[in-house]
Amino acid sequence: MAILSPRMKNWLEGLGGHIATANKQGIPLVVVTTSAEIINDENVRFPLSTQQVDYIKDNIDENPIVAIGIGGIGSIRAAYQFKGIANLESNQLSVNITEIYCTKPGPEAGLRLDILPLESVIKFEETRWKDNGPPK
Amino acid sequence: MILNQEIRKALQTVGGGGSVVYLTTASKEGIPNIVGERFVSVFRNEYIFIAEMFAQKTRVNIHENPHGVITMVHPLRGRTWTFTGPITILQEGYPDDYVWEGLKASDALDEWGNWALKEPPSEVPPDIRPPVLVQRGIIALKVDSITSFDPDSVGKSL
Numbered sequence: 277m278a279i280l281s282p283r284m285k286n287w288l289e290g291l292g293g294h295i296a297t298a299n300k301q302g303i304p305l306v307v308v309t310t311s312a313e314i315i316n317d318e319n320v321r322f323p324l325s326t327q328q329v330d331y332i333k334d335n336i337d338e339n340p341i342v343a344i345g346i347g348g349i350g351s352i353r354a355a356y357q358f359k360g361i362a363n364l365e366s367n368q369l370s371v372n373i374t375e376i377y378c379t380k381p382g383p384e385a386g387l388r389l390d391i392l393p394l395e396s397v398i399k400f401e402e403t404r405w406k407d408n409g410p411p412k
Numbered sequence: 413m414i415l416n417q418e419i420r421k422a423l424q425t426v427g428g429g430g431s432v433v434y435l436t437t438a439s440k441e442g443i444p445n446i447v448g449e450r451f452v453s454v455f456r457n458e459y460i461f462i463a464e465m466f467a468q469k470t471r472v473n474i475h476e477n478p479h480g481v482i483t484m485v486h487p488l489r490g491r492t493w494t495f496t497g498p499i500t501i502l503q504e505g506y507p508d509d510y511v512w513e514g515l516k517a518s519d520a521l522d523e524w525g526n527w528a529l530k531e532p533p534s535e536v537p538p539d540i541r542p543p544v545l546v547q548r549g550i551i552a553l554k555v556d557s558i559t560s561f562d563p564d565s566v567g568k569s570l
Contacts, residue, residue, distance in 0.1 A: 294434045294446055294485075296434075298438035298442040300441070301442065302440050302441065304437065304438045304444050306446070309563070327563065327564055343446040348485065348488070351448035357446060359443075381450070381465060386467075386469060
């Protein structure tokens, strides 16, 4: 179980993400959304077009593991990678987040955040970034 | 596949925050990995280069499953591009005549082996700049296809 921090939720909700899928042979496909709906501390839902659903459906059926990076300026300002188990429900991709990594360049790249207590994650964020979400 | 001038320009933006892309790889079992990359360039109109700065999981994935996907982040403005193709890591230590997908490793490293010197990240704000730009090599993707990631035409060849 991975808990999203308030900052992570704000960035995901505001800018959506680049969602990477792969088939069992490891061939990746990526879809991009510009928003997301935060369901709760560990579940996020991304709205998809019908074409996006068709594009990744086979991959999700075969291999529901996805990796997500926050879209737009979040790719740099909110350097997280989320991994999780995805499920297509009509035109929405629901993702249960299972792992969270820091992807800030430098020695902290790859630091796993979901194994830290939430208070520690929030403190980590506060000492590295000044914002608590994307610019309005 | 030859990258046209518009693509080359967008992937080599200097100033204004530079170009940003997401690089997606996957393990051989199919576990995807996606990382934002700031140090991006185009080489000889058919390869996209990214500075390899100790991205551990990406490195493992590329070695065991050399398929890469690059999606455009900045500058976007309708540039909903997805680049797909074989991917490798070039670094010092290869024989001088080592060639990958038509690309001589020494040529690539001579030009982009020291990114900090060639294109210093002086414009990157301190809070998102790596403390020290330590480069181990070059991630090279040979572009085999370019498709759209626009939600209404995703996968469409461009």
